[in-house]
Amino acid sequence: MVEWVTTPAFTERVNTLMRDFHIPGLSVAVLDGDTVHTRCFGHASIESDTSVDANTIFDIASCSKALTGVAMGILVDNHPKLSKLSWKTPVVELIGDGFVMHRVEDNDEVTVENLLSHTSGFSGRHDMSVLGINAAHPDNVRSVTRNLRHLPSTARPGEKYQYSNIMYAVATHIIETLSGHTFSSFLHENIFKPLSMDTTFLQPSEVYAADLASRFATPFYHENDTYHQATHQEVPEFQGAGSIQTTPSDYIKFIAAMLHHNKSPITQTIYDGVTRPRVMRNSKHSLDDFNPTSSAVAYALGWDIKYRSSQQIVSHDGVITGYGSSMFFLPDRRFGAVFIGNSSAAFGVCQILQSEIIDEFLSTPKEQRFDLSRGQLERQVAQEERKMKKLTRNRERRKQARGTLEVPAEKYCGTFFNAAYRGVTIEMQDGDLYIDAADRSEPFDMVLEHVKDNREFRGYITADDGRGEDGIAVEVRLDEKDDVVAVGFNWDPELGSKYFFWHERTAS
Structure with a gap:
């Protein structure tokens, strides 16, 4: 006993x-x-x-x-x-x-x-x-x-x-x-x-x-x-x-x-x-x-x-x-x-x-x-430090990336659909391209950071649980008028860094 x-x-x-x-x-x-x-x-x-x-x-x-x-x-x-x-x-x-x-x-x-x-x-x-x-x-x-x-x-x-x-x-x-x-x-x-x-x-x-x-x-x-x-x-x-x-x-x-x-x-x-x-x-x-x-x-x-x-x-x-x-x-x-x-x-x-x-x-x-508790506590402290350092770095990167787009930001806004991941809506919030995915079973927000060529972005995913941010690759397709016709998300990196789920723009 x-x-x-x-x-x-x-x-x-x-x-x-x-x-x-x-x-x-x-x-x-x-x-x-x-x-x-x-x-x-x-x-x-x-x-x-x-x-x-x-x-x-x-x-x-x-x-x-x-x-x-x-x-x-x-x-x-x-x-x-x-x-x-x-x-x-x-x-x-x-x-x-x-x-x-x-x-x-x-x-x-x-x-x-x-x-x-x-x-x-x-x-x-x-x-x-x-x-x-x-x-x-x-x-x-x-x-x-x-x-x-x-x-x-x-x-x-x-x-x-x-x-x-x-x-x-x-x-x-x-x-x-x-x-x-x-x-x-x-x-x-x-x-x-x-x-x-x-x-x-x-x-x-x-x-x-x-x-x-x-x-x-x-x-x-x-x-x-x-x-x-x-x-x-x-x-x-x-x-x-x-x-x-x-x-x-x-x-x-x-x-x-x-x-x-x-x-x-x-x-x-x-x-x-x-x-x-x-x-x-x-x-x-x-x-x-x-x-x-x-x-x-x-x-x-x-x-x-x-x-x-x-x-x-x-x-x-x-x-x-x-x-x-x-x-x-x-x-x-x-x-x-x-x-x-x-x-x-x-x-x-x-x-x-x-x-x-x-x-x-x-x-x-x-x-x-x-002593599992010692290891757990040390990991928790280290994770919190890494999280805060990462958040600070990401905010600075996004700040520096603002204004680098050569295509008007409003052209990236709208709703885009993929059969697997369904609809996502991109809008402007506080100077950033932003996605509110509150409709998900596991709700999250995403902020897009422009990386290069008006086509490559980094998507920073934040859930309402204090875990910090995860980043995924995001790309867009532009037509001859520089209108965004599709947005691709690397939702599952295990499929490969270049595997994108392409969401096509839906009619307004």
């Missing part, structure tokens, strides 16, 4: 990490055998000074993926009309011409297993193509799936690990198509209700509908020595990749079911299916060499698989703007935990606590323990 989580020393450790990493509130649930320890720290809301308690609801982000894997496993194990449905079934056999890859020869090769193990060949950068609830025509999982035909892959199916939220959305489209139920109702009927997970929901809107909004932890991120309040993210177009709202004391019931895996909803067959390693996260390692002495990490179906002191650890992490989470269990020791905090930086702290609790449970000698 881990007595540490009930001691003043653990309280002091958590409070120190929360202070160092700027986390308002944190909640922890630890399962040891049949005993659950729940600990709560800090504030669910800074403004109202509301404390975190066992009923505080958080968004667990990508820790949701484990539920999607199990939901698919329930269909694989029980679907009455598809006796041949398996993890190896090609997706095209399940949803027909609704699933068409950009490279036609991949159509028959992408399997259910590929979707859930991040081995479809599809890049995570394409997440920026998805339209959110603020768009004039928002995406849903069906339209996200149909848009795959316009989005090139960067690898062949099964070739390597490439994290993709889009493919988890595709998985839920399959679940809805085969079951005849919404993904939400499928989760509630097949997982949440059987496990008495009464405060677990899909999307913030379900929390509001249950009249439990007062239990929400307010999401924050910390930048320039200030807490900034974020918003609850309603993202039905990315269901399955994230969006589960829960409490650690409720989600630990799912961890317990995974540990027992001897009855519905998680049987031995389902457990074996979702926890069997499918790919190494680092391509330098091989599954053939993955064993209890390995220090590498493999990915199964919604779970990371790794080892420490020859003990298998099944885990996953999650982060979105304003929330960070981590969960794990040791299948051979009936031990596991869930950690969630209401700050983006909680992602790192939850990983630190996971590592330290496992060391305590396994009685790892002090000299063999790695």
